[in-house]
Amino acid sequence: MTQDRPNTYTNRIVADVRALSAQSPGGRLPMPDLAEWDIFPFEGEMQVRELSAPSLPESPRHGEDGADACSSCKRSDDEFIWTNDNWRLNADEPSGLPATVMLTPRVHCDLTDLPQKLAVEMGPLFLRIEAALLSLGGIARVHINRWGDGGAHLHWWFIARPEGLTQLMGSCSSMWLDVLPPRPQNEWDDTMRRVASAMTDGD
Numbered sequence: 001m002t003q004d005r006p007n008t009y010t011n012r013i014v015a016d017v018r019a020l021s022a023q024s025p026g027g028r029l030p031m032p033d034l035a036e037w038d039i040f041p042f043e044g045e046m047q048v049r050e051l052s053a054p055s056l057p058e059s060p061r062h063g064e065d066g067a068d069a070c071s072s073c074k075r076s077d078d079e080f081i082w083t084n085d086n087w088r089l090n091a092d093e094p095s096g097l098p099a100t101v102m103l104t105p106r107v108h109c110d111l112t113d114l115p116q117k118l119a120v121e122m123g124p125l126f127l128r129i130e131a132a133l134l135s136l137g138g139i140a141r142v143h144i145n146r147w148g149d150g151g152a153h154l155h156w157w158f159i160a161r162p163e164g165l166t167q168l169m170g171s172c173s174s175m176w177l178d179v180l181p182p183r184p185q186n187e188w189d190d191t192m193r194r195v196a197s198a199m200t201d202g203d
Contacts (some may be wrong), residue, residue, distance in 0.1 A: 018191070021060040039172045041179050067108035072153040081192050082199040086118055087125060089199065094188035096180020098194060099133050099160040110154050111146070128154075132198035133160045136191060140164070143173050 024098040029048045034040055063070030075090075081101070090102045103125065105118050115123075130142045140163040146156050159177070161168050168176050182188075 022189065028046070034036065034172075037172070039167055039169050041167075041172060041175050050085050061148075061150060061152040063108065069106055070151075072104055072155070073108050081196040086121060089129065089196075091188075091192040091195070094182040094185055095177050096162060097137060097173070097177060098136060098162050098183075099158075099191050101107075101158045101195065102193075103129060103158065105154055105155040108153055110148065110152055114154060123203065128199065129158050132195050133158060135195060135198045136160065138163045141169075145174060149155055 008078075012029070012087050029051060031046060031048060035042075035046065063072065077083045077088065079090070080088040081091045086106055088106060090104065092100070092102060105114065105116065109115065109118075126144060130144075133139055133142050138158045141161045143159040143161060144156060145159065146154075148155070157174070159161040159173050161173055183191075
Protein backbone atom coordinates (compact mmCIF):
# COMPACT_ATOMS: atom_id res chain seq x y z
CA MET A 1 0.00 0.00 0.00
CA THR A 2 1.41 3.35 -1.04
CA GLN A 3 1.48 5.96 1.69
CA ASP A 4 -0.02 9.31 0.74
CA ARG A 5 2.50 12.10 0.41
CA PRO A 6 2.12 14.86 3.02
CA ASN A 7 0.30 17.88 1.63
CA THR A 8 1.88 21.30 1.44
CA TYR A 9 0.30 22.46 4.68
CA THR A 10 1.64 19.44 6.57
CA ASN A 11 5.12 19.94 5.12
CA ARG A 12 5.09 23.56 6.25
CA ILE A 13 3.99 22.71 9.79
CA VAL A 14 6.70 20.02 10.11
CA ALA A 15 9.36 22.47 8.91
CA ASP A 16 8.13 25.10 11.38
CA VAL A 17 8.27 22.63 14.28
CA ARG A 18 11.81 21.54 13.34
CA ALA A 19 12.99 25.15 13.16
CA LEU A 20 11.33 26.06 16.46
CA SER A 21 12.83 23.06 18.23
CA ALA A 22 16.31 24.05 17.05
CA GLN A 23 16.03 27.58 18.40
CA SER A 24 17.87 28.66 21.51
CA PRO A 25 15.97 29.86 24.60
CA GLY A 26 16.40 33.38 23.20
CA GLY A 27 14.47 32.41 20.07
CA ARG A 28 17.44 32.27 17.70
CA LEU A 29 18.72 29.49 15.47
CA PRO A 30 22.44 28.71 15.87
CA MET A 31 24.96 30.21 13.46
CA PRO A 32 25.65 27.81 10.56
CA ASP A 33 29.03 26.18 9.91
CA LEU A 34 29.21 28.47 6.89
CA ALA A 35 30.19 31.32 9.23
CA GLU A 36 33.47 29.49 9.93
CA TRP A 37 34.38 28.96 6.27
CA ASP A 38 37.31 30.92 4.82
CA ILE A 39 35.03 32.23 2.06
CA PHE A 40 32.48 33.76 4.46
CA PRO A 41 32.82 37.57 4.12
CA PHE A 42 32.08 38.50 7.73
CA GLU A 43 33.57 37.91 11.17
CA GLY A 44 32.97 38.89 14.77
CA GLU A 45 29.82 38.60 16.85
CA MET A 46 26.84 37.66 14.71
CA GLN A 47 23.48 36.04 15.23
CA VAL A 48 20.85 34.53 12.98
CA ARG A 49 17.75 36.66 12.48
CA GLU A 50 14.62 35.45 14.20
CA LEU A 51 12.66 33.12 11.94
CA SER A 52 9.41 34.80 10.93
CA ALA A 53 6.14 32.94 10.73
CA PRO A 54 5.04 31.91 7.20
CA SER A 55 3.19 34.64 5.33
CA LEU A 56 0.68 33.25 2.86
CA PRO A 57 -0.18 33.97 0.19
CA GLU A 58 3.19 35.41 -0.79
CA SER A 59 3.35 38.89 -2.27
CA PRO A 60 3.39 38.88 -6.09
CA ARG A 61 6.77 39.27 -7.73
CA HIS A 62 7.55 42.19 -10.02
CA GLY A 63 6.12 41.40 -13.44
CA GLU A 64 3.81 38.69 -12.13
CA ASP A 65 0.89 40.35 -13.92
CA GLY A 66 2.50 39.93 -17.33
CA ALA A 67 4.69 41.76 -19.83
CA ASP A 68 2.78 45.05 -19.57
CA ALA A 69 3.81 45.32 -15.90
CA CYS A 70 7.39 44.08 -16.38
CA SER A 71 10.26 46.58 -16.40
CA SER A 72 12.58 44.05 -18.07
CA CYS A 73 10.22 43.73 -21.05
CA LYS A 74 10.02 47.52 -21.40
CA ARG A 75 13.78 48.04 -21.71
CA SER A 76 15.13 48.85 -25.16
CA ASP A 77 17.90 46.84 -26.82
CA ASP A 78 20.38 49.71 -26.53
CA GLU A 79 20.36 49.17 -22.75
CA PHE A 80 21.92 45.71 -23.23
CA ILE A 81 25.47 44.79 -24.21
CA TRP A 82 24.38 41.96 -26.54
CA THR A 83 21.08 40.78 -28.02
CA ASN A 84 19.75 38.33 -30.56
CA ASP A 85 16.26 37.33 -31.66
CA ASN A 86 15.45 35.53 -28.42
CA TRP A 87 17.85 36.67 -25.68
CA ARG A 88 19.39 39.81 -24.16
CA LEU A 89 22.51 40.21 -22.00
CA ASN A 90 22.53 43.01 -19.45
CA ALA A 91 25.61 44.46 -17.69
CA ASP A 92 23.80 46.70 -15.20
CA GLU A 93 25.87 48.72 -12.67
CA PRO A 94 29.60 48.21 -11.92
CA SER A 95 30.41 45.65 -9.26
CA GLY A 96 33.57 44.93 -7.29
CA LEU A 97 34.19 41.75 -9.29
CA PRO A 98 35.71 41.69 -12.79
CA ALA A 99 32.34 41.19 -14.51
CA THR A 100 28.74 40.34 -13.69
CA VAL A 101 26.10 40.02 -16.39
CA MET A 102 22.46 38.93 -16.49
CA LEU A 103 20.79 36.89 -19.24
CA THR A 104 17.06 37.28 -19.91
CA PRO A 105 14.76 35.95 -22.63
CA ARG A 106 12.89 38.48 -24.75
CA VAL A 107 9.59 36.70 -24.16
CA HIS A 108 8.03 37.28 -20.74
CA CYS A 109 8.28 33.94 -18.96
CA ASP A 110 9.86 32.14 -16.04
CA LEU A 111 11.74 28.83 -16.12
CA THR A 112 8.49 26.94 -15.50
CA ASP A 113 6.94 28.19 -18.75
CA LEU A 114 10.06 28.78 -20.86
CA PRO A 115 9.26 27.84 -24.47
CA GLN A 116 10.92 24.59 -25.55
CA LYS A 117 12.82 26.33 -28.36
CA LEU A 118 14.48 28.67 -25.85
CA ALA A 119 15.18 25.83 -23.44
CA VAL A 120 17.16 24.12 -26.21
CA GLU A 121 19.12 27.33 -26.85
CA MET A 122 19.89 28.00 -23.21
CA GLY A 123 22.64 25.42 -22.65
CA PRO A 124 24.83 26.47 -25.61
CA LEU A 125 24.23 30.12 -24.71
CA PHE A 126 25.44 29.51 -21.15
CA LEU A 127 28.66 28.06 -22.55
CA ARG A 128 29.05 31.03 -24.85
CA ILE A 129 28.62 33.59 -22.06
CA GLU A 130 31.05 31.72 -19.84
CA ALA A 131 33.61 31.65 -22.65
CA ALA A 132 33.14 35.40 -23.22
CA LEU A 133 33.80 36.13 -19.54
CA LEU A 134 36.80 33.79 -19.38
CA SER A 135 38.24 35.53 -22.45
CA LEU A 136 38.77 38.63 -20.29
CA GLY A 137 41.76 36.86 -18.73
CA GLY A 138 42.50 36.43 -15.05
CA ILE A 139 39.12 34.76 -14.43
CA ALA A 140 39.27 31.51 -12.46
CA ARG A 141 35.60 30.57 -12.55
CA VAL A 142 32.20 31.79 -13.73
CA HIS A 143 29.35 31.18 -11.28
CA ILE A 144 25.84 30.89 -12.70
CA ASN A 145 22.89 31.65 -10.43
CA ARG A 146 19.13 31.89 -10.66
CA TRP A 147 17.05 33.20 -7.77
CA GLY A 148 13.87 34.76 -9.09
CA ASP A 149 12.05 35.66 -5.86
CA GLY A 150 11.96 39.33 -6.79
CA GLY A 151 11.08 39.24 -10.49
CA ALA A 152 8.82 36.96 -12.52
CA HIS A 153 10.84 37.48 -15.73
CA LEU A 154 13.46 34.70 -15.97
CA HIS A 155 16.97 35.99 -15.33
CA TRP A 156 20.30 34.23 -14.89
CA TRP A 157 23.31 35.81 -13.17
CA PHE A 158 26.85 35.14 -14.43
CA ILE A 159 29.49 36.14 -11.88
CA ALA A 160 33.16 36.11 -12.88
CA ARG A 161 35.46 35.23 -9.98
CA PRO A 162 39.01 36.62 -10.31
CA GLU A 163 41.95 34.23 -10.31
CA GLY A 164 43.80 33.96 -7.00
CA LEU A 165 41.09 35.50 -4.80
CA THR A 166 40.10 32.24 -3.16
CA GLN A 167 38.06 34.02 -0.49
CA LEU A 168 35.58 34.78 -3.26
CA MET A 169 35.10 31.10 -4.15
CA GLY A 170 31.77 29.32 -4.13
CA SER A 171 28.36 30.25 -2.86
CA CYS A 172 29.53 33.38 -0.99
CA SER A 173 30.62 35.13 -4.19
CA SER A 174 27.26 36.87 -4.49
CA MET A 175 27.69 38.30 -0.96
CA TRP A 176 31.03 39.80 -1.96
CA LEU A 177 29.23 41.70 -4.73
CA ASP A 178 27.67 43.86 -2.01
CA VAL A 179 30.89 44.14 0.01
CA LEU A 180 33.62 45.02 -2.50
CA PRO A 181 33.72 48.62 -3.76
CA PRO A 182 32.52 48.91 -7.37
CA ARG A 183 35.07 49.29 -10.14
CA PRO A 184 35.39 52.69 -11.83
CA GLN A 185 32.75 53.24 -14.49
CA ASN A 186 35.26 53.65 -17.34
CA GLU A 187 36.97 50.34 -16.49
CA TRP A 188 33.60 48.62 -16.23
CA ASP A 189 32.42 50.00 -19.57
CA ASP A 190 35.62 48.81 -21.24
CA THR A 191 35.18 45.33 -19.76
CA MET A 192 31.58 45.15 -20.96
CA ARG A 193 32.66 46.20 -24.47
CA ARG A 194 35.11 43.29 -24.46
CA VAL A 195 32.41 40.87 -23.30
CA ALA A 196 30.04 42.17 -25.97
CA SER A 197 32.73 41.79 -28.62
CA ALA A 198 33.37 38.19 -27.58
CA MET A 199 29.64 37.46 -27.74
CA THR A 200 29.34 39.09 -31.18
CA ASP A 201 32.23 36.97 -32.51
CA GLY A 202 30.01 33.93 -31.98
CA ASP A 203 27.14 35.30 -34.12
